[in-house]
Amino acid sequence: MKRAILKKGIITLIILLLFYCTIEIQGMDDANVNKKKIQNTNDAVIINEDWMQELNDAAEIGNEKHVKELIGLEENDKIIEFLMKKHINKTTTLHLSSANGHEQIVILLLNIFSKKIEKLIEYVMKEDAKKRTALHLASHEGYERIVILLLKTFGNKKNDKLIEYVMKEEECKKCTALHLAALTGHGGIVRLLLNTFNEENEKDKLIEYVMKEDCDKTTALHMACNNPHEGIVKLLLKTFSGKKDKLIEYVMKEKDDKKRTALHCASNSGHYGIVQLLLNTFSPGKKDKLIEYVMKEDDDKKCTALHLASFMGHYGITKLLLSTFRDRKDTLIEYVTKEAYKKYTALHMACFNGHDGIVELLLNTFNEGEKDKLIKYVRKEDHINHTALHFASFAITKHPRIINLLHIYMK
Numbered sequence: 001m002k003r004a005i006l007k008k009g010i011i012t013l014i015i016l017l018l019f020y021c022t023i024e025i026q027g028m029d030d031a032n033v034n035k036k037k038i039q040n041t042n043d044a045v046i047i048n049e050d051w052m053q054e055l056n057d058a059a060e061i062g063n064e065k066h067v068k069e070l071i072g073l074e075e076n077d078k079i080i081e082f083l084m085k086k087h088i089n090k091t092t093t094l095h096l097s098s099a100n101g102h103e104q105i106v107i108l109l110l111n112i113f114s115k116k117i118e119k120l121i122e123y124v125m126k127e128d129a130k131k132r133t134a135l136h137l138a139s140h141e142g143y144e145r146i147v148i149l150l151l152k153t154f155g156n157k158k159n160d161k162l163i164e165y166v167m168k169e170e171e172c173k174k175c176t177a178l179h180l181a182a183l184t185g186h187g188g189i190v191r192l193l194l195n196t197f198n199e200e201n202e203k204d205k206l207i208e209y210v211m212k213e214d215c216d217k218t219t220a221l222h223m224a225c226n227n228p229h230e231g232i233v234k235l236l237l238k239t240f241s242g243k244k245d246k247l248i249e250y251v252m253k254e255k256d257d258k259k260r261t262a263l264h265c266a267s268n269s270g271h272y273g274i275v276q277l278l279l280n281t282f283s284p285g286k287k288d289k290l291i292e293y294v295m296k297e298d299d300d301k302k303c304t305a306l307h308l309a310s311f312m313g314h315y316g317i318t319k320l321l322l323s324t325f326r327d328r329k330d331t332l333i334e335y336v337t338k339e340a341y342k343k344y345t346a347l348h349m350a351c352f353n354g355h356d357g358i359v360e361l362l363l364n365t366f367n368e369g370e371k372d373k374l375i376k377y378v379r380k381e382d383h384i385n386h387t388a389l390h391f392a393s394f395a396i397t398k399h400p401r402i403i404n405l406l407h408i409y410m411k
Contacts, residue, residue: 052082060096064104071112079112080119089129098134098150101143106134110153121161124153131171140180144188147177151196166196167209174215182220182236185229190220194239207246210239216256225262225278228271233262237277244283251281252293258300263293267305267321270314275305279324291331294324301341311349315357318346322365333373336365342383351391351406354399359388363409378410 051070058066071079083093097105113120127133138146154162169176181189197206213219224232240247254261266274282290297304309317325332339345350358366374379387392402 052085052087056087056091056093056096059093059102059105059109060100062097062100062102062105064102064108067105067108071108076112080116080123083109083112084119084123084126090126091128092123092126092134094123094126094134095128095132095137098143098146099137099141101138101141101146103143103145103149106146106149110149117155120153124150125161125165125168127168131169133165133168133177135165135177136168136170136175136180139177139186139189139193140184142181142184142186142189144186144192147189147192151192162196163202163205166193167212169212169214174213176209176212176220178209178212178220179214179218179223182229182232183223183227185224185227185232187229187231187235190232190235194235203243206239207243210236211246211250211253213253213255217253218255219250219253219262221250221253221262222255222260222265225265225271225274226269228266228269228274230271230273230277233274233277237281247281248286248289251278252289252296254296254298258298259296260298260300261293261296261305263296263305264298264303264308267314267317268308268312270309270312270317272314272316272320275317275320279320290324291328294321295331295335295338297338297340303340304335304338304346306335306338306346307340307344307349310346310355310358310362311353313350313353313355313358315355315361318358318361322361332365333370336362337377337380339380343380344382345377345380345388347377347380347388348382348386348391351388351399351402352394354392354402356399356401356405359402359405363405375410378406 055067055070057063058070094106094109097109110120110124113123124135125133135147135150138150151162151166154165166178167176173179175183178190178193181187181193194206194210197203197209199206210221211219221233221236224236237247237251240250251262255265263275263278266278279290279294282293294306295304301307306318306321309321322332322336325335336347337345340349347359347362350362363374363378366377378389381387389403389406392399392406
């Protein structure tokens with residue numbers, strides 16, 4: 001009896017072992033089939049769509065380990081084929097990793113093309129649905145090391161493809177990478193972009209690049225002055241060395257429908273150093289051009305740089321603007337008495353905001369022999385007959401020191 005039970009148990013054990021082995025073999029076969037599916041050239045386009053999405057997700061969040069796992073397949077040609085395909089919003093894996101500052105993933109992606117230089121350049125130059133390259137995205141976000149990697153893909157020699165790449169405009173506002181780097185204050189990237197142009201052979205192309213306007217006629221200079229970024233302004237102005245007339249043309253450019261110059265932008269934002277740089281672009285022999293520049297009115301509120309500096313309370317800038325009229329007394333008086341929208345003068349604006357130092361500067365432009373002109377200036381009325389004294393006396397913004405100054409100068 002015991003023998004029969006033992007025999008039956010052995011048979012059952014053998015059957016179980018055979019069943020287990022069958023399952024294991026089947027599992028291995030299934031795994032091999034799946035592996036072949038990923039590497040099969042006929043089925044990869046269909047099967048690997050999920051793989052591509054997984055790669056993009058990993059690249060976007062910076063999961064370097066998973067990116068390595070996904071692109072660790074043997075058939076690099078197939079990976080290149082997938083990387084080059086258009087995906088959602090025409091975004092490539094390179095766009096996603098560059099926009100989010102994942103430098104090591106960018107390196108991994110570029111290394112896939114190590115033996116296919118032409119394909120690599122084509123890949124790097126790819127645009128998303130908004131015509132943005134990876135360079136646009138990295139420049140805007142300030143990822144300098146990624147910008148270096150992208151530019152290096154074109155080789156050590158400067159070539160037409162590299163220049164074409166750097167000069168590309170995105171679709172939304174027609175911004176170049178230079179606009180975006182200047183806007184966000186990334187001086188290192190601005191320098192890299194400018195250095196892609198050979199100083200001797202590509203000077204005209206460089207100047208064309210720097211002078212590029214976006215859809216609002218805004219240059220990189222306007223953007224750097226508005227924020228403000230003095231180091232970037234210096235870099236931009238330096239590109240015009242030996243091209244004085246072009247430099248003056250650049251500095252005098254007016255942006256958007258408001259027709260504001262870089263001087264308007266810098267005077268409003270209050271950066272003394274930038275205002276000084278802009279004024280110094282005019283040599284002594286260009287005095288008339290300098291006066292024309294300083295007196296420019298915007299098209300929005302007919303404001304000069306003086307109106308903006310006076311309103312915002314930028315004493316040093318106000319003094320600097322007035323100093324450009326040395327030996328031009330009549331023009332200085334004309335400048336100081338200019339009326340902006342609603343007939344506001346710089347004096348109205350300074351009085352309203354309580355900038356007593358600026359009020360004193362404005363009043364001191366009139367000498368003893370111009371007392372009548374001074375009194376006329378102080379008594380100037382806006383569109384509803386308010387004088388500077390009214391502005392200084394309003395109950396909410398009452399400024400006793402300014403009220404006292406106005407009375408003293410009118411005696």
